[in-house]
Amino acid sequence: MRLRSANTFPWLMLLPAIGLMAAVNLLPIVQGFYMSLLKLNQYTLAQYLDAPFIGLDNYRRVLTDPASPLRHGLGLALRNTALFTLVVSALSITIGMGLALLMHRDFAGKNIARTLLLLPWIVPSYVVGTLWGQLFQRDNGLINTILVDGLHLLDERPFWLLGSNSFWAIVIPTVWRNAPLLMLIFLAALQALPTEPYEAAELDGVSRWRRFVHITLPLLKPVIAIQALFQVIDNVYSYNIVSMMFGQGAGHPGEWADLLMPLLTRQSFSYWLFGQGAAVSFVLMALMLAFVAVWMRAFRRSLVSHEI
Known part of the structure; x- marks a missing residue:
């Protein structure tokens, strides 16, 4: 009886927190799913959750109806989101690992360097988008000034916020902000x-690179796997930097910089198709849940067997 009471007490202490987390996370999800089953547009918005119930028709429209505005540019x-996620995740993890290895060594001013390297992560993502949007301006942006007038690496000022360069215009600030947290x-x-x-490896004369490849990376595999998963999720849902860099949330990023979340938000609010927008959100959430399940299954053995 005493053992059962001892096992129950921690759960009783956790109940308020569990209830609060369930309310904060589950209630919006349930309400959002219910919205995806409603005909919620500019004509029925005033009714909100009392709008006409149409079942899975929103899902049919966004998945199969070519006339649905939410399919325009999808x-x-x-393509952009998949490529953006792959490039940003790989670069953020690589740079974060390199900075961590550097900060792990002893040198003068190490604590100051760590603090300075964390500054990009502290800056809010909305500010990052606005700041880098100004830096990438063609005529008076600091980047073109340095590349053309300072270093003379280019003969003319390129357009960073137009054409294929716009893809790198959203990749660079995202990596700039993500890498410091991964470093930490x-x-x-x-x-x-x-x-x-x-x-033991040092006594055997093993080089520093071989020690990193054969000792450090295997031991860090669980941490890298979890952080790669978080990076994929965060980057698939990227919104703030893109929305602020291209017209403070209302502009069109163009062919190479338009990601899923800016497209979904822009089309949903432009055409007042909130029910269809909710449907797209839940399709994306289902795909991400499936991805997370596959990822965790693939790395389950290493996550369980290794302890850092």
Whole structure:
């Protein structure tokens, strides 16, 4: 009886937090799903949750109806989002790991360097989008001034916010903001690694690169896998930087910079198709849940067997 009471007490203490988290997370999801089953547009918005119930018709429209405005540009947005997610995740993890390895070494001013490197992560994403949007201006942007007038690497000022360059215009600030947090996480993991394998490898004359490949990376595999998963989720749902860089949320990023979330928001609010917008959101959420399930299954053994 005493053992059962001891096992029950922690759960009783956690109940308020569990209830609050359920209310904060589950209630909006349930309401959003119900909205996706309603004919919610400019004519029925005043009725809100009492709008006409149409079942799965919104899902049919966004998936199969070519006349649905939410399908306009969807293929390009899917392509851009997939490529953006892959490039940003790979670069953020690589740069974050490199910075963590550098900050793991002893040198003068290490604490100051760590603080300065964390500044991009502290800046709100809305500010990042506005700031880099100004830096990428063709005529008076600082980037073109440095490349053309300062370093003389280019003969003429390129358009960063138009054409294919706009893809890199959203990749660079996103990596700039994501890498410091990954640096901090990888640095904490590096500091928790056991020292015995490194001492043995150093006695055997193993090079620093081979130690990184054969000792550090295998030990950090669970941390890298989890952070890669978080990066994929965050980048698929990227919105703030793109929306602020191209017209403060109302502009069209163009063929190479339009991502799923800006497209969904713009089309939903432009055409007042809130029911269809909710349907697209839940289709995307289902796809991401499936991706997370596959990812966790693929890395389950390493996540369970390794402890950092």
